[in-house]
Structures are given as structure tokens and as C-alpha cells.
Amino acid sequence: MSQGGPGRPSYPRATQPEGWRALVAARPGSGAGDRRPGSAAWILAGLLLALVAPIAHGGRIVPSAPAQAEPEIAPIYLPLMTHGWLLIEVPLAATAQARAATQTARARPSQTPRPTPSPEISPTASATVLPTPTFRPTPSETATETATPGIEPTATATGPTPTPSRSPTASRTPVPSATPTLGPSPTPREPAGERLRPRAADRGGINQVRFDRVAGLYRLNHSGSLTLTWELDLGHPDNSRGRLTLRELESGRYPVAGAGLYYRDGDGRLYEPRLFGQVGAVTEITHTLLPAEQGPGLRLDITESLDGEIHRKRYSLRMVGRALELRAQSLDGTVEPGLGGYAGFSVGDVEGAQDSISLRLPYMDAVPVTMLDHRWFMSSLIDYPRSGAGALLPRGPEILPGAVANEVLAFYPPDAAGRSRAVDETVWITLSPDIEDAFALPDGAAARHRASLVGSVHVMLGGRATHATDSALEAAWLDEMRGWGLDDLVL
Known part of the structure; x- marks a missing residue:
């Protein structure tokens, strides 16, 4: 039942x-x-x-x-x-x-298994x-243990080989801890110490700085496969009024002209460096060589009265390889709400060239490069990891009377509380007949697919093919490129 x-x-x-x-x-x-x-x-x-x-x-x-x-x-x-x-x-x-x-x-x-009927x-x-x-288990010459959750016994790769027995003892693979302790990275990243520099900074050579007291000139010289000499004339109108103008003697150009800090008054109006005369004047300029451990360079400390208030700033110049490192700092500290203070930095214009062409390199759109007189490549690269700017704005490319503007401005807008942090910007200036000196080199490791781009030429076809004739012209142009040896084209 x-x-x-x-x-x-x-x-x-x-x-x-x-x-x-x-x-x-x-x-x-x-x-x-x-x-x-x-x-x-x-x-x-x-x-x-x-x-x-x-x-x-x-x-x-x-x-x-x-x-x-x-x-x-x-x-x-x-x-x-x-x-x-x-x-x-x-x-x-x-x-x-x-x-x-x-x-x-x-x-x-x-153990060596023997085939048995199922x-x-x-x-x-x-x-x-x-x-x-x-x-259906398939016999093989050598049995391989496979760890399966819930199946017993389990042989691990590092454990001893189990002894055959009629009643094998069950064993399980240890379960990893829910909160494993991670060891330090073999190459720990330190964002505070990262830099972005041009390739020119890694070029070898001899760098030195000299001051001519009689002429009132500073000269920063690089000697190597290329000779460069940057000259700072303390008597130049820009340099005597709290700005910076630098001449490169080998090229005869002024890659840096009218550079300096921006000023924002208590009402929020901005003044570029060459308009400071509208709100005040320089009261004192001191200059000195950098300590030997910092490398060949110089420093300018400037005191000026703007809107009736005293403000202080500093410019530091240093030769690093074939590149010129320019650092601009406000010594006023944080600008409180309703008060005037420094609010940004501009590397100025490029003067002394008869002809100039703005270049935009693939994957380097943030680095303005200007070709001067079909021979010299000039660039101004902001050291982005060290920048404290809250806004970066392109200026140019633009043709000016006797000059050309092609740079990225660094601005320090007020925060939600109305305060502005102290300006501190580093810009790399390069002037070279080799455009590779302007290439930006980050401290980080190379990208995974970086090697696949070596030897590639990137071309942008302007406009959009809206007619069969346009498409035919572009096809003919691509055929012509193949005739130049560019036979591996990817569109």
C-alpha cells in the first residue's frame, strides 16, 4: 500500500x-x-x-x-x-x-584509464x-584533472597527484578571498610628476646661459647638431613693461613677442598683456640666473600697480635640450571675489617672418605649429599635466600687422565661490628646421596600437563628394598617390 x-x-x-x-x-x-x-x-x-x-x-x-x-x-x-x-x-x-x-x-x-562500456x-x-x-567520457592515454564546482575529488595544478583508491577523498579548489590584497603596480603612476614635453627637449647638446651687463642682454645658447641662441633684451619695450619678447639669433625671428599674464579687474573685464597700460604700470623688475641645479636659465620678478593695487608675477626661462621652457607664475596667490588679479597666460605673437603657414598634425591638434618662411617650424606646447587652467582656448591662426598669432590661451575663470586660483603655466617653445622637434612626448606608456601607425601618412580629403565628377577627381588623385609609392591606402 x-x-x-x-x-x-x-x-x-x-x-x-x-x-x-x-x-x-x-x-x-x-x-x-x-x-x-x-x-x-x-x-x-x-x-x-x-x-x-x-x-x-x-x-x-x-x-x-x-x-x-x-x-x-x-x-x-x-x-x-x-x-x-x-x-x-x-x-x-x-x-x-x-x-x-x-x-x-x-x-x-x-592513472591510465581502461575503456569500459557505458x-x-x-x-x-x-x-x-x-x-x-x-x-560520455572518452578514454585517453593520460587523464587530465579538471576542476569543476561541486565535483569531487578535484586535483589542482599545483597540488600533489592524488593516490588511486577505492574511495578517493574529496578536495575542493580554494575559493579566492572576496577582498584580495593587491600588490603595488610595477610602474605606479604619479600624476603630479607627469610632464608633456616636445621631442626637442630630449635632443643632446651643450646648453649655457650668459648675461651681458653692459648691453643688458641674456643669451641662452644650445650647441649640438643645431645651434640656437635665444636673446632677452631687458631694454626692449615689452620686457621693460612686464611682458616677454624673445629673439632667436640664428633665424632672426621673434617666436615669442608680447607674451605675458592676462589681468581681470574687479568688474570681470579682461586685459591682454599689451593693454596693461590702461590699468597701471610696472614699478620694479629684478632678474637673476637660476641656481645651477635647475639648469641654465634665468628668472624675472616683476612688481606692478594695477587698479591701485600691487601685484607680483614671475617669468622663468630655461634651456632643456633644444627646447626653451617658459614658466609664468602669479605670486599673488588666490584672487578673492570682487578683486582684480591675474587670470591667464598668452605666449604672444610670432614676429619677424615674411611668410607663415599654420600646420595641424594628426593626433596633435592641441599643439599649434607654424612654418616660418618655408624653413623654420615654431611651436608652443602647453605642459598640460602641469597646467592649472580652467579653460584652454585657441588663438589663431591669424595674420596680424607684422606678425602671426597661433597659440592656445590658458585662462583661469572664477569658481562657483567667485575665487580664482593663482596662475601657474609652463609652455615649451621650439624653433627648428626639423618638424619632429615639435612632436609632443607624454610620460605615459605608448598606446597599444602605436606601432601600427609608424610609417603611415594621414590625409584628409576636403569637402564632400556630391557629384560623380568630384568622385572621379578624388579617385584620380588617389591613383596619383599610388604612383608616388603610397600603395597601401585605407579610407
Whole structure:
């Protein structure tokens, strides 16, 4: 007899193939009291078993085996509409065997396996047909242990080889800690120490600085494969009025003309360096050579009265390789709301050239480069990692009377509280017949695909082909480029 559960009457087990038993019990309170063998519930149960049993046995009815020890039974209840439950009792041994066949095989101790036939899967009772097992271990000359969650035993790559035994001891791969302790990076990044410099700064040579007291001239000289001499004349109108103008003697040009700090008055009006005369005048200028440990260079400290208030600033010049490092600082500290103070920096204009062309290099749009008289390449590169500016604005390229403007301005707008931080900007000035001296070099590691760009020429086709004739012209131009040897083109 089999119990149908609490509140369910017991009925004789139906005669079914090995391992299968079923009965129908009335659902309590359903009012379905008709449980005779000829009732609809019994008929439906018979039909279901008639369909399921042959399928589960591969399409054939297996006769009952000789009487053996009673196996453990797992009951499964299926609702039969309003007439009760259909109870299918499944032997636990058959269920476990079928389940094991559909899972990943257990790991065995390392040993030379012998091919063995796969055991025939006994039918397992279920409301639906079980899928055919998809995993069959394939013998190999050397067994490889595979760690699988929940499978035992597990051999790890670094652990000892397990000893074969009839009952291997289960072992599990250790679970990593939820909060692993990470060691320091082999090359820790220090943003405060990062720099952006031109390639000219890495060029070898001899640098020196001299001061001619009689002429009132500072000269910063670089000698190497290229000779450059930057001259600062203290008697120049710009240099005597709190600005900077530098001449390069080898080229005869003024790559830096009228450079200096911007001023913002208490009402928010901005004054460029050459308009400071509208709000005040310079009261004192002191100059000195930089300490030897800082390299060949000089420093100018300027005091001026603007809007009736005293303000102080500093310009530092230093030769680094073939590049000139120019640092501009406000010594006033933070500018409080409603007060005037320094608010930005400009490297000024380029003077003394007969002809100039602005160049924009791929991946270097933030570095203005100007070709002077078809020979010299001049650039002004802001050291962006060290910049404290809140806004960077391009100025130019623009042709001015006797000069050209092509730079990036660094501005210090007030914050939400109306305060402005002290100006501190570093700009690299390069002048060279080799355009590569103007290439920007960051301190960070090279990009992953950097090497794939070496030797490539990047060309931008102006406009948009809107007519078949335009497309034909562009196609002809590309064919001409192939004739120049550029035969690997990617559009």
C-alpha cells in the first residue's frame, strides 16, 4: 500500500513496469469521490502510463524483474484537473543514475584509464521524457584533472597527484578571498610628476646661459647638431613693461613677442598683456640666473600697480635640450571675489617672418605649429599635466600687422565661490628646421596600437563628394598617390 499523503486515502499500487507505480488519490475537498477503476481519473492515469512507460524504456515494455529488496521510493504528485492527484513513485537509485549520466563526469585520480562500456541507463520516472545524456567520457592515454564546482575529488595544478583508491577523498579548489590584497603596480603612476614635453627637449647638446651687463642682454645658447641662441633684451619695450619678447639669433625671428599674464579687474573685464597700460604700470623688475641645479636659465620678478593695487608675477626661462621652457607664475596667490588679479597666460605673437603657414598634425591638434618662411617650424606646447587652467582656448591662426598669432590661451575663470586660483603655466617653445622637434612626448606608456601607425601618412580629403565628377577627381588623385609609392591606402 502506498499513502497518498496526509488526508489522502490509500489504494493498491497499479501493476506497471519495473520501478513504476502509480495511483490516483482524490483531492481533499474537491468533491471528486469517483475512484473506481472505470472512472475518468483511472482511465487518464492509464493512458499517461501507457505513453510514458514505453518511451522511457526505449519504446518497449520491460517485464518485472524477480522480487528483490524493496528500493527507496520518491513520490511525484501531478494534479489531475479536479479529480485528484496522479502519484508516480520513482526508485531513487534509478533517478540518481540518470542524473549522474547528464552531469559532468566526476574527476578520477591520475592513472591510465581502461575503456569500459557505458552502463545502460535504467528508465527514470518523470512527467516528461529525460533528454539523452550528451556527455560520455572518452578514454585517453593520460587523464587530465579538471576542476569543476561541486565535483569531487578535484586535483589542482599545483597540488600533489592524488593516490588511486577505492574511495578517493574529496578536495575542493580554494575559493579566492572576496577582498584580495593587491600588490603595488610595477610602474605606479604619479600624476603630479607627469610632464608633456616636445621631442626637442630630449635632443643632446651643450646648453649655457650668459648675461651681458653692459648691453643688458641674456643669451641662452644650445650647441649640438643645431645651434640656437635665444636673446632677452631687458631694454626692449615689452620686457621693460612686464611682458616677454624673445629673439632667436640664428633665424632672426621673434617666436615669442608680447607674451605675458592676462589681468581681470574687479568688474570681470579682461586685459591682454599689451593693454596693461590702461590699468597701471610696472614699478620694479629684478632678474637673476637660476641656481645651477635647475639648469641654465634665468628668472624675472616683476612688481606692478594695477587698479591701485600691487601685484607680483614671475617669468622663468630655461634651456632643456633644444627646447626653451617658459614658466609664468602669479605670486599673488588666490584672487578673492570682487578683486582684480591675474587670470591667464598668452605666449604672444610670432614676429619677424615674411611668410607663415599654420600646420595641424594628426593626433596633435592641441599643439599649434607654424612654418616660418618655408624653413623654420615654431611651436608652443602647453605642459598640460602641469597646467592649472580652467579653460584652454585657441588663438589663431591669424595674420596680424607684422606678425602671426597661433597659440592656445590658458585662462583661469572664477569658481562657483567667485575665487580664482593663482596662475601657474609652463609652455615649451621650439624653433627648428626639423618638424619632429615639435612632436609632443607624454610620460605615459605608448598606446597599444602605436606601432601600427609608424610609417603611415594621414590625409584628409576636403569637402564632400556630391557629384560623380568630384568622385572621379578624388579617385584620380588617389591613383596619383599610388604612383608616388603610397600603395597601401585605407579610407
